[in-house]
Amino acid sequence: MSTLEIDRVRKAYGHLEVLKEVSISIGTGDFLVLLGPSGCGKSTLLNMIAGLETITGGQIRIAGKTVNDLSPKDRDIAMVFQSYALYPTMTVRQNIEFGMKIRRIAQADRDRAVKTASDLLQITHLLDRKPSQLSGGQRQRVAMGRAIVREPKLFLFDEPLSNLDAKLRVDMRTEIKRLHARLGTTIVYVTHDQIEAMTLATRVAVMKDGVVQQLDEPQAVYDRPANVYVARFVGSPAMNIVPAVLGAEGATATAVIDIARRPAARIGGISLSAEALRRYAGRKVLVGIRPENFSIATASAAPALTVDFDVVEPTGPDTLAVFQLGGVEVTARLPPRQAHAGREAALAVDTSKIVLFDSETETRID
Amino acid sequence: MAEALSQSGKARLGRLFVYGCLVVVALLYLMPLWVMVVTSLKPLDEIYGGSFIGVPKVVTLDAWRAAWSEACIGTECTGLKPYFVNSLLMVIPAVALSTGIGAINGYILTKWRFPGANFVFGLLLFGCFLPYQAILIPMARTLGLLGLAGSIPGLVAVHASYGICFTTLFFRNYFVSLPDELTKAAMVDGAGFFRIFWSVILPTSIPIIVVSCIWQFTQIWNDFLFGVSFTSGSSSPITVALNNIVNVTTGRKQYNVDMAAAMIAAIPTLVVYIVAGRYFVRGLTAGAVKG
Ligand SMILES: Nc1ncnc2c1ncn2[C@@H]1O[C@H](COP(=O)(O)OP(=O)(O)OP(=O)(O)O)[C@@H](O)[C@H]1O
Ligand SMILES: [Mg+2]
Numbered sequence: 005m006s007t008l009e010i011d012r013v014r015k016a017y018g019h020l021e022v023l024k025e026v027s028i029s030i031g032t033g034d035f036l037v038l039l040g041p042s043g044c045g046k047s048t049l050l051n052m053i054a055g056l057e058t059i060t061g062g063q064i065r066i067a068g069k070t071v072n073d074l075s076p077k078d079r080d081i082a083m084v085f086q087s088y089a090l091y092p093t094m095t096v097r098q099n100i101e102f103g104m105k106i107r108r109i110a111q112a113d114r115d116r117a118v119k120t121a122s123d124l125l126q127i128t129h130l131l132d133r134k135p136s137q138l139s140g141g142q143r144q145r146v147a148m149g150r151a152i153v154r155e156p157k158l159f160l161f162d163e164p165l166s167n168l169d170a171k172l173r174v175d176m177r178t179e180i181k182r183l184h185a186r187l188g189t190t191i192v193y194v195t196h197d198q199i200e201a202m203t204l205a206t207r208v209a210v211m212k213d214g215v216v217q218q219l220d221e222p223q224a225v226y227d228r229p230a231n232v233y234v235a236r237f238v239g240s241p242a243m244n245i246v247p248a249v250l251g252a253e254g255a256t257a258t259a260v261i262d263i264a265r266r267p268a269a270r271i272g273g274i275s276l277s278a279e280a281l282r283r284y285a286g287r288k289v290l291v292g293i294r295p296e297n298f299s300i301a302t303a304s305a306a307p308a309l310t311v312d313f314d315v316v317e318p319t320g321p322d323t324l325a326v327f328q329l330g331g332v333e334v335t336a337r338l339p340p341r342q343a344h345a346g347r348e349a350a351l352a353v354d355t356s357k358i359v360l361f362d363s364e365t366e367t368r369i370d
Numbered sequence: 371m372a373e374a375l376s377q378s379g380k381a382r383l384g385r386l387f388v389y390g391c392l393v394v395v396a397l398l399y400l401m402p403l404w405v406m407v408v409t410s411l412k413p414l415d416e417i418y419g420g421s422f423i424g425v426p427k428v429v430t431l432d433a434w435r436a437a438w439s440e441a442c443i444g445t446e447c448t449g450l451k452p453y454f455v456n457s458l459l460m461v462i463p464a465v466a467l468s469t470g471i472g473a474i475n476g477y478i479l480t481k482w483r484f485p486g487a488n489f490v491f492g493l494l495l496f497g498c499f500l501p502y503q504a505i506l507i508p509m510a511r512t513l514g515l516l517g518l519a520g521s522i523p524g525l526v527a528v529h530a531s532y533g534i535c536f537t538t539l540f541f542r543n544y545f546v547s548l549p550d551e552l553t554k555a556a557m558v559d560g561a562g563f564f565r566i567f568w569s570v571i572l573p574t575s576i577p578i579i580v581v582s583c584i585w586q587f588t589q590i591w592n593d594f595l596f597g598v599s600f601t602s603g604s605s606s607p608i609t610v611a612l613n614n615i616v617n618v619t620t621g622r623k624q625y626n627v628d629m630a631a632a633m634i635a636a637i638p639t640l641v642v643y644i645v646a647g648r649y650f651v652r653g654l655t656a657g658a659v660k661g
Contacts, residue, residue, distance in 0.1 A: 056554050077560035089551035093573035102569070103559035150559075 006157035013062035040211035082151035090135035232366040246330040252285040269309030292359035298336035305352035410629035433626035453611035467530035472537020480545040497535030544578040580649035
């Protein structure tokens with residue numbers, strides 16, 4: 005049993021409110037990723053879970069027990085820091101052992117724990133080195149080793165991969181995922197990298213300015229973003245957000261989008277609740293279309309719009325085509341060699357993937 | 371090719387000039403030391419015979435022996451020896467106390483920040499700029515109240531407290547560059563205030579400990595004003611005794627003994643510098659470049 009409940013937690017530094025009523029609840033074995041831009045309060049929240057920052061308001065419960073007033077060592081957590089924070093004068097072995105020594109664990113047990121962890125992380129041959137003699141990836145492993153021997157209820161990771169180069173970051177990401185599968189411990193993981201969030205998480209909390217925008221499974225966050233902010237933050241290239249006017253056709257909605265020098269595009273067959281349809285018919289909305297939901301129109305996929313490509317960027321597996329739609333720049337992800345700059349093209353849209361947002365509140369319309 | 375040659379020739383000439391200047395300045399700087407050394411090794415008659423800078427004709431250690439154990443200071447003819455011991459008894463605890471307290475202060479001011487920490491640090495910094503003279507009378511009164519007036523422990527207390535401003539400054543500036551995550555990691559590992567200080571912070575601080583010790587050692591060992599103000603007679607530090615040797619002699623001025631005495635008084639700071647000097651430079655610049 006190692007659940008985590010963050011219940012209406014607030015944090016203020018003087019008059020500066022950094023976190024405003026954050027509520028998140030996850031179950032045993034979950035991998036929660038706190039995702040958000042720099043300065044949105046992710047580290048602050050993580051430090052509050054760890055007991056390294058005081059809690060201004062609300063409650064944090066680990067395994068059902070309120071930990072607000074417990075010191076870090078009594079919360080049964082282990083933490084991996086962005087800078088790894090290895091003790092510079094100790095060897096790798098001493099680094100991993102330090103916490104166990106403080107808890108007065110017998111030498112034999114300590115040795116066993118160090119061996120298990122270092123085998124798991126493949127750092128056995130590094131045990132007698134100092135942190136300054138390790139590479140970034142090796143330091144990262146040692147920091148994880150130090151956390152693992154604690155056998156905590158909860159692992160806390162603060163941007164553990166942000167100091168690594170791109171290749172190593174992908175490798176370590178896989179490794180962390182494997183570790184989670186193996187140990188099954190609940191993890192809270194902070195990052196501003198949406199790919200890390202998508203690949204690792206079982207639950208993602210997207211944050212902005214100290215407010216949780218959406219808490220859901222990664223695929224749900226991707227497919228059904230709660231608002232325009234989340235839609236733009238998750239996914240690369242970002243979701244296209246296009247102004248349109250909504251029309252009702254029977255039980256489905258049609259988005260009418262202006263295209264410069266061409267007749268307006270009508271994207272029909274968007275499913276929407278009857279109530280929303282009544283409310284928004286004839287009003288302005290924002291239409292969210294992922295780049296991969298465009299395709300070149302064929303006999304089976306009827307064209308929804310005809311556009312002129314401005315720029316075409318081949319990436320290898322596919323080609324990104326940029327064009328104007330509804331007065332904004334829009335990107336489509338198309339198969340290679342199918343798009344040509346300066347040409348016109350007829351595109352089809354997968355309407356089942358379209359998401360609509362209120363044009364004022366920017367929240368999703370269902 | 372010819373151009374390249376003349377180019378390198380010009381560079382060599384420039385370097386020659388630089389080295390020449392350095393050598394001249396160094397010789398100029400070493401001149402007094404040379405005079406001290408040769409004078410201390412000459413018999414008094416040779417000095418009064420007019421040889422001041424030249425190599426001694428007769429080398430004798432008599433002056434050194436006299437300075438160490440025979441010269442008269444006031445009414446007692448014990449040489450510098452007991453005062454040298456006094457200085458050691460003063461400097462060792464004073465350096466240890468001021469460095470230790472400075473380290474803890476710096477640790478608290480950077481890793482256990484409290485409301486008003488900056489204000490406290492500002493006050494401590496202010497202490498660095500207090501002139502010695504300004505604290506003489508209040509300090510004398512305080513020592514009197516504590517019953518430490520005129521004693522070596524009293525002098526230790528004065529030096530230790532006066533030095534805390536400097537040592538705190540050293541340690542604070544060094545610890546500021548240590549990442550806070552280090553203390554946080556240790557806290558998560560379950561370490562408390564002193565455990566973190568002792569096992570995590572101090573072992574990384576060798577360079578700044580050396581800096582603090584050298585600085586405090588030279589300041590305290592060379593201090594004259596506090597020594598002459600707060601001690602008397604047989605509890606004086608070596609600087610006060612040296613002054614008495616040089617000033618109180620009647621009859622012919624014993625230049626050779628004076629020089630030997632001055633060098634005896636200077637040797638400990640020189641030794642400290644030579645043994646630990648390379649840490650000094652490293653430690654002073656350690657805060658600037660992140661390690
Ligand atoms: N001790 C403090 N005093 C005042 N404001 C603070 C303090 N610590 C953090 N903040 C503010 O709180 C906000 C959130 O900081 P936090 O470190 O949690 O951001 P973050 O989401 O982790 O960003 P990053 O991705 O850059 O690490 C920031 O605006 C920061 O300026
Ligand atoms: Mg952060």
